[in-house]
Amino acid sequence: MLQINMADVIAVLNSIAPHLIAIGIVLALAVIITVAVNRRTVADTATRKLVHAESWLAVMVAAVAAVSMMLFGPLATLLNNASTERYMLSGETVAAANDLAEEVQSEGITLLKNDDGNLPLQNTKVNVFGWASTNPVYGGTGSGSMNATYPTVSVLQGMANAGLETNEELSEFYTDYRADRPVVGFWDPDWTLPEPPASSYGEELMGNARDFSDQAVIVITRVGGEMADLPTDMTADGVIYTDNSTEYADFAEGEHILQLSQSERDMVDLVTSNFENVTFVYNGANAFELGFVDDYPQIKSVIWCPPAGQTGFTALGEILAGTVNPSGKTSDTFVYDLTATPTWNNFGDFHYDNMDDYAVDYLDFRGVETHNTPTFVNYVEGIYVGYRYYETAADEGAIDYESTVQYPFGYGLSYTTFSQEMGDVTYSDGTVSFDVTVTNTGDVAGKDVVEVYYNPPYVNGGIEKASANLVAFDKTDELEPGESQTVSISFDDDDMASYDENDAQAWVLEAGDYGISIRSDSHNVLDEATVTVPETITYDSEDNTHNGDQTVATNQFGYAEGDVTYLSRADHFANYDEATAAPATYSMSEESMAMFLNNDNYDPTEYDDPDDAMPTTGADNGVRLADLRGADYDDPQWDQLLDQLTFDEMDNLIANGGYGNAAIDSIGKIALVDLDGPAALNNNFTGVGSIGFPASVAFACTWNVDLATEFGDMMGRMARELNATGWYAPSINNHRSAFAGRNFEYFSEDPTLAGVMASGEVAGAQAQGVYAFVKHFALNDQEANRQSMLCTWATEQSIREIYMKPFEITVKDGGTTAIMSAYNYIGPVYAGASANLLTTVLRDEWGYQGVVISDYFLGQGYQNADQMVRAGNDFMLATTDITNHITDESATSVIAMRQATKNLLYTAVNSWAYENGEPESATPIWQTITYVVIGVAAVLFVGLEVLAVKRYLSRRAAARNADARG
Incomplete structure (x- = not known):
């Protein structure tokens, strides 16, 4: 079903306004002429009737012409998308995707606690408590939504599939309380957490539960979404929430959503007072405050079950039943107090008080006219994101680790035990390598993860460095009891380099001892060795670049540091209070x-280069796009092809990139389709979609690159069956804060884990000829104000080491040829119009060869195709005409358009659509209908014109005869 929002409707009306006005003017003229040419002004009836007829025939011609111009102009993209053929997945693919989704979740579910061997459950009968047990979280919202085409497996159905019998009376009690989940959508999200008050259970219900089983499972959920960061104060103005009781409030002032509500705590009290063996299941993507489980000895087991997709809850049932051994590891750090994190005071809604002159009016997704001044967020923690802070602060004596961190990054239990033994470490020719022998020392088959960290030498006050940094990882096969597997680890020494933004203004690998350790998680060392770098290496010359960079990486984002105090390790984090305030x-x-630009103060002509020469356009070289499949990016034939294109052809391709890219008939370029969704492919126009997989955070918790690659391959396979060549995913922004709404869609707080997993997904999709738009590049790590000129302030070091690193990995290792830029600004420069980001770093340094698309294009007061295309943002994710067309036709603009067109065509021709030569270009059905209507209108016009003339001549003859008789 076509999904429409009011902003699109209003934008469409604005784009076709000139055509509607033209029709209105012609119509008004016809009425005026009809009224004016009456018996008083024109006595001749024949002439009067002819003028009337010709006036209305003119209206007909004008209307047909104007409507045709609307259809083939501003409405073409929408009509192409809406009229596309509905493709469906094959039954074989659906079955394979469901199996893979279940496998992913089985390795993504993470066992956090399991005292007294409480799990697997010893009783096949189990009481499942918590309203969420009847309405769990399958995915996120917005682009992360599941497709309604396919059925979902619920928590209770998943347990039944695993052979567990649940208390139906208890489940019916919850569905009777409320059957639907409150909607956390784009606008006015409802954060209500339905949970029956403990007083409503009644002794009979609880007595029956005790009689049913001595085992209890509690399920609670949390959900976020696109445009919906989780509330940090549930009582704040604007937070929509309905309490579960009139006798108490679920949250007191200042309490946040990632802690238990009063109703939930009362329910936990009730369950633990009735059962001695309790398993607590947290179903959500955002790290939750789980400290309360330490207060209840009855809660013997704790499971983190990320959003499970359409079939993943079967895996939860299998883990509870013991037919699957959990092997997940946390992708984030779980702390006792989220209000004490370094990001707490600098996440959310901050508006400038001196930027009124830069305010803009735009239509938001609802079509509501919005007046916004620029906003900001300060990444005050620098490189000390997540575990990097907690491990380093503990080493510096700045925190008490045990009272701060409950479950470390990379932590997870199993139903068996493992040992890991580190072999001899060699350091030769810039490569660190060693073997790790993993042995299953327990009684149950299972998988383990090898996590490798480095601890670099640090000088007080020198380059900022964390004492624990994930550098490599791998997951074993399933090992039988007593079985061993040797895992080979290898990484380059420049993976341990730090970015020195102050002195060298380059990547630097400082001389000294580097601790190389294998750990069960970020905190607990299993074995370690030392690698000594004899002398400092500065990566600052053409023959000595960092990590294979094509050009030397040097400072590009100094302007993004701003007037912010950043957290420093110096003197044991002495500036913590000042920096994190x-x-x-x-x-x-x-x-x-002075650097800040939006659509009110950007004029492309001010940036035209008078020395630029106008490129050739409209040449007749006879080159077809299919001729370039497999050709090098620098093949001279590209210039011959590009010479053939006209300004309008390039502009149409650049401007109309919403969920696909346009056809260019002159070179055999067919229209291609892109589909949205990090966990499921969704066609927003036909309503058709794919199987929904577990959330990206679940993939991160698997620590299994092979599964990520299989997923990418499956997404590519499904995209082909749905006739799509592009996929708007994976999303690899950072879990900077647990409250970020799209943490379900992003992977981790760690850039290496995120980058490696996403790289596998990209490579899998690319192998199927589907280009994956890795997004959102870069620093789009919160939803608040993301479309409101959000100025993100960060150090060059943190930008390079944390926030750009996952993208760098997908470019260099995953081979991605498609990237989506971000809505936010980096400092005072819009990310989608940042040449430093999209050209200097992405293409010049990293050697990226591919296309960059904008995030969804509504103009929004600062999205401007003229500015964006010159910076390296090649085409616009637009479905209507706003500011997505090139208005400056200078040589500077055409040069930029030509480059953008090349990038898009290079990506398109190397997709599966061109694997068998030049594909046939199908004429959209709406065009065929339009041509038929125009033809019918032409025949009708000719017929009416002939009829009008005949009647005129007949009336004139009759008038002459009457005059003769008179």
């Missing part, structure tokens, strides 16, 4: 303000 100023500096 709430913003000290809400004013942008004059220096940064």
Whole structure:
């Protein structure tokens, strides 16, 4: 079903307004002429009637012409998308996808606690408590939604599939309380957590539960989504929430959503007072405050079950029943107090108080006219994101680790035990390598993860460095009891380099001892060795670049540092309180303000280069796009092809990139389709979609690159069956804060884990000829104000080491040829119009060869195709005409358009659509209908014109005869 929002409707009306006005003017003229040419002004009836007829025939011609211009102009993209053929998945693919989704979840579910061997369950009968047990979280919202085409497996059905019998009376009690889940959508999300008050259970219900089984499972959920960061204060203005009782509030002032509500705590009290063997299941993507489980000795087991997709809850049932051994590891750190994290005071909604002159009016997704001034967020923690802070702060004596961190990054239990033994470490020719022997020392078959960290030498006050940094990982096969497997680890020494933004302004591998360790998680060392780098290596010359860079990486984002105090390790994090405090100023500096651009103050002609020569356009070289399949990016034939294109052809391709890219008939370029969704392919126009997989955070918790690659391959396979060549995913922004709404869609707080897993997904999709748009590049790590000129302030070091690193991995290792830019600004520069980001770093440094698309294009007061295309944002994710067309036709613009067109055509021709030569270009059905209507209108016009003339001549003859008789 076609999905429409009011902003699109209004944008469409605005784009076709000139055509509607033209029709209105012609119609008004016809009425005026009809009224004016009456018996008083024209006595001759024949002439009067002819004028009337010709006036309305003119209206007909004008209307047909205007409607045709609308259809083939501003409405073409929408009509192409809406009228596309509905493709469906084959039964074989659906079955294979369901099996893979279940396998992913079986390795993504993470066992956090299991005292007294409580799990697997010893009793096949089990009481399942918690309203969420009847309405769990399958995915996210917005682009992360599941497709309604396919059925989902619920928590209770998953347990039944695993052979467990649940208490139906208890489940019916919850569905009677409320059957539907509150909607956390784009606008006015409802954060209500339905949970029956403990007083409503009644002794009979609880007595029956005790009689049914001595085992209890509690399920609670949390969900976030696109445009919906999780509330940090549930009582704040604007937070929609309905309490479960009139006798108490679920949350007190200042309490956040990632802790138990009062109703949930009362329910936990009730369950633990009635059962001695309790398993607590947290179903959500955002790290939750689980400290309360330590208060209840009855809660013997704790499971983290990320959003499970359409079939993943069967895996939960199998883990509870013991037919599957959990092997997940946390992708984030679980701390006792989320309000004490370094990001707490600098995440959310911050508006400038001196930027009124830069305010813009735009239509939001609802079509509501919005007046916004620029906003900001300060990444004050620098490189100390997640475990990097907690491990380093513990080493520096700045925190008490045990009272701060409950479950470390990379932590997870199993129903068996493992040992890991580190072999001899060699360091030769810039490569660190060693073997790790993993042995199953327990009684049950299972898988284990090898996690490798490095601890670099640190000088007080020197380059910022964390004492624990994930550098490599691998997952074993399933090992039988007593079985061993040797895992080979190898990485380059420049993977341990730090970015020195102050002195060298380059990547630097400082001389000294580097601790190389294998750990069960980020905190607990299993074995370690030392690698000594004899002398400092600075990667600052053409023959000595960092990590294979094509050009030397040097400072590009100094302007993004702003007037912010950043957290430093110096003197044992002495500036922690100052750095992590709430913003000290809400004013942008004059220096940064001078760089700030939006659609009100950007004029492309001011940036035209008078020395640029106009490229050739419209040549007749006879080159077809299919001729370039497999050709090098620098093949000279590309210039011959590009010479053939006209300005309008390039502009149409660049401007209309919403969920696909346009056809160019002159070179054999067919229209291609892109589909949305990190966990499921969704066609927003036909309503057809694919099987929904577990959330990206579940993939991260598997620590299994092979599964990620299989997933990418499956997404590519499904995309082909749905006739799509592009996939808007994976999303690899950072879990900077547990409250970020799209943490389900992003992988981890760690850039290496995110980058390696996403790289596998990209490679899998690419192998099927499907290009994956890795997004959102870069620093789009919260939903609040993301479309409101959100100025993100960060150090160059953190930008390179944390926030750009996953993208770098997918480019260099995954081979991605498609990237989506972000809505936010980096400092005072819009990410989608940042040449430093999209050209200097992405293409010049990393050697990227592919296309960059914008995030969804509504103009929004700062998205401007002229500015974006010059910076390296090649085409616009637009479905209507706003500011997505090139308005400046200078040589500078055409050169940029030509490059953008090349990038898009290079990606398109190397997709599966061209694997068998030049594909046939099908004429959209709406065009065929339009041509038929135009033809019918032409015949009708000719007929009416002939009839009008005949009647005129007949009336004239009759008038002459009457005059003769008179």
